[in-house]
Amino acid sequence: MGKTIAEKIFETHLVDEPFGDVSVLRLDRVFCHEITTPTAIQDLAARGKDRVFDPDKIKVVIDHVSPAKDSKTALQGKILREWAGRNGIKDFFDIGRNGVCHVLFPEKGFVRPGFTIIMGDSHTCTHGAFGAFAAGVGTTDLEVGILKGVCAFKKPETYKIEIIGTLRKGVFAKDIILKIIQELTVNGATNRVIEFRGKIVDEMNMDQRMTLCNMAVEAGATCGICLPDMTTVDYLWEFIKDQYHDKKEAFNAFAGFRSDDDADYAETKTIDVSKLEPLTTYGYRPDNVKPVSEMKGTKIDQVYIGSCTNGRLEDLRIAAKVLEGHIISDHVRGIVSPATPKIYVEAMEEGILKIFMDSGFCVTNPTCGACLGMSNGVLAAGEVAASTTNRNFNGRMGKGGMVHLMSPATAAASAIKGEISNSSLFIGN
Amino acid sequence: MKEFKGNVLFLDRSDINTDEIIPARYLTEIEKIALKPHLLEDLKIHGFDPKKDIEANSMIVTRANFGCGSSREHAPWALEVNGIQVVIAESFARIFRQNMFNCGMPAIELPENEINEIFNIFSNDKTHISLDIEKGQMTLQSEHQTRTTDFSISEFDKALIQTGGWVEYADQHY
Ligand code: SF4
Numbered sequence: 001m002g003k004t005i006a007e008k009i010f011e012t013h014l015v016d017e018p019f020g021d022v023s024v025l026r027l028d029r030v031f032c033h034e035i036t037t038p039t040a041i042q043d044l045a046a047r048g049k050d051r052v053f054d055p056d057k058i059k060v061v062i063d064h065v066s067p068a069k070d071s072k073t074a075l076q077g078k079i080l081r082e083w084a085g086r087n088g089i090k091d092f093f094d095i096g097r098n099g100v101c102h103v104l105f106p107e108k109g110f111v112r113p114g115f116t117i118i119m120g121d122s123h124t125c126t127h128g129a130f131g132a133f134a135a136g137v138g139t140t141d142l143e144v145g146i147l148k149g150v151c152a153f154k155k156p157e158t159y160k161i162e163i164i165g166t167l168r169k170g171v172f173a174k175d176i177i178l179k180i181i182q183e184l185t186v187n188g189a190t191n192r193v194i195e196f197r198g199k200i201v202d203e204m205n206m207d208q209r210m211t212l213c214n215m216a217v218e219a220g221a222t223c224g225i226c227l228p229d230m231t232t233v234d235y236l237w238e239f240i241k242d243q244y245h246d247k248k249e250a251f252n253a254f255a256g257f258r259s260d261d262d263a264d265y266a267e268t269k270t271i272d273v274s275k276l277e278p279l280t281t282y283g284y285r286p287d288n289v290k291p292v293s294e295m296k297g298t299k300i301d302q303v304y305i306g307s308c309t310n311g312r313l314e315d316l317r318i319a320a321k322v323l324e325g326h327i328i329s330d331h332v333r334g335i336v337s338p339a340t341p342k343i344y345v346e347a348m349e350e351g352i353l354k355i356f357m358d359s360g361f362c363v364t365n366p367t368c369g370a371c372l373g374m375s376n377g378v379l380a381a382g383e384v385a386a387s388t389t390n391r392n393f394n395g396r397m398g399k400g401g402m403v404h405l406m407s408p409a410t411a412a413a414s415a416i417k418g419e420i421s422n423s424s425l426f427i428g429n
Numbered sequence: 430m431k432e433f434k435g436n437v438l439f440l441d442r443s444d445i446n447t448d449e450i451i452p453a454r455y456l457t458e459i460e461k462i463a464l465k466p467h468l469l470e471d472l473k474i475h476g477f478d479p480k481k482d483i484e485a486n487s488m489i490v491t492r493a494n495f496g497c498g499s500s501r502e503h504a505p506w507a508l509e510v511n512g513i514q515v516v517i518a519e520s521f522a523r524i525f526r527q528n529m530f531n532c533g534m535p536a537i538e539l540p541e542n543e544i545n546e547i548f549n550i551f552s553n554d555k556t557h558i559s560l561d562i563e564k565g566q567m568t569l570q571s572e573h574q575t576r577t578t579d580f581s582i583s584e585f586d587k588a589l590i591q592t593g594g595w596v597e598y599a600d601q602h603y
């Protein structure tokens with residue numbers, strides 16, 4: 001019997017199986033941000049264990065509320081900053097160099113195929129796009145990760161989702177993942193790894209694969225994962241070129257982690273996306289999904305383009321293409337947050353930020369901000385947002401606010417119209 | 430083995446997420462106790478008033494996929510500082526479930542039909558539950574009814590409850 005990529009990663013990282021169904025894995029990376037790490041740091045200190053297992057494997061960023069909005073968030077940043085300093089953690093990204101964790105860390109080359117990664121953040125599953133096993137954990141697991149470089153997991157089953165067909169113009173990775181969540185429901189993949197396969201995934205670039213894997217947790221999955229291939233190697237090449245002769249050799253090294261053809265899956269599903277049209281959410285659950293065409297006319301107060309789901313350069317390019325030559329509705333507040341400084345600079349050099357500003361958008365610094373309703377565009381009660389983020393829970397972007405999740409193209413088109421609307425890029429029906 | 434018993438708060442809905450358990454706007458708190466007044470503040474269930482209904486209860490009985498969404502361990506902490514030590518549900522989101530045991534608090538799963546029965550029989554009455562972790566058995570009691578139900582809990586989860594959580598366990602073993 002062959003093995004899945006998740007099984008191969010588990011096997012190569014196994015430290016202990018203390019009670020049969022639990023695997024304690026060695027970690028290649030522990031990622032940290034300022035919302036969930038300070039409590040872990042303080043608890044470790046209180047236990048007299050203010051140590052780290054390996055400062056080079058721990059990567060730290062202040063991203064959720066940046067710049068700090070009040071004394072409390074300033075204190076969270078301070079705790080993290082001082083801790084990184086006294087423990088010799090060199091990869092610490094503070095304001096000016098910081099960006100949304102799940103965009104910044106891959107961009108820095110910290111993620112590799114076959115890696116095990118944890119972070120105190122549920123969207124850590126994003127890094128599965130590189131063929132890594134990456135899972136969100138709570139503070140206690142994070143503490144143990146920081147202290148000992150291990151984490152315990154139940155052996156995950158794998159749910160294989162084959163994405164086939166031909167995508168219509170104006171339909172994007174975001175629409176595909178919304179479709180998958182609709183079909184699986186919010187707990188359809190609980191305790192499972194979703195392996196994204198098929199021609200459509202093979203043809204995606206890394207930005208698109210990250211969008212796909214980012215929302216795996218919205219279906220309950222531990223991790224979303226794509227098999228490493230030449231696209232993965234191309235993305236990583238600048239970071240790994242000293243380790244391998246050529247790209248072929250790197251590919252061969254990573255290929256060992258690819259799932260075997262006769263691997264065993266808990267469940268398999270094939271989704272043909274040929275007829276897929278742009279989608280959006282309507283209620284307070286990410287599996288409440290409808291075609292944008294059925295939500296036409298829904299008035300919005302704010303459009304947010306950014307986050308670890310859709311704040312990458314390609315996302316901004318697509319939104320700018322829709323916005324170019326248009327002014328957004330005068331009752332809509334448009335906010336765009338390029339997810340990292342690199343993306344910000346590239347978008348500036350390409351003239352994308354000018355298009356956003358000419359159309360009436362506010363361009364903010366890289367941060368999570370409005371995505372979790374802590375800063376940078378919080379909604380008032382009764383307000384409605386069209387957003388490229390990943391969660392539409394009640395109160396997510398501000399108490400009493402409603403969030404509709406969608407692709408950057410749909411969000412940009414909705415900003416122009418002042419209501420939920422399909423983009424001019426989509427020529428369907 | 431530690432004893433768990435107390436009165437029950439019934440939350441009759443699936444997919445209660447961690448933003449509903451403790452909203453993100455309180456994640457800037459560094460002290461657990463500051464979360465106390467905000468538990469379930471954003472949860473909208475007919476007849477549920479967080480200001481009145483949380484006090485005096487130390488168990489939650491609810492439906493499927495409890496604790497989905499964000500990984501915040503602030504969710505079990507907000508329960509803990511309100512004296513709620515146990516959640517019994519049809520199923521849990523993975524991270525929330527692990528966070529509970531990592532804090533030494535049981536998150537017990539029961540089959541759907543058993544949860545339905547419990548809601549049918551007990552949810553309108555004041556109900557008390559006592560949990561025997563060693564035996565894997567719980568007893569529910571109201572003025573009119575008593576019911577005993579078996580549950581399973583893994584050896585790992587038992588060990589976490591016994592040693593007082595994962596940090597101490599891992600530091601001793603790895
Ligand atoms: S952008 Fe939103 S979902 Fe992503 S890490 Fe930040 S807060 Fe979480």
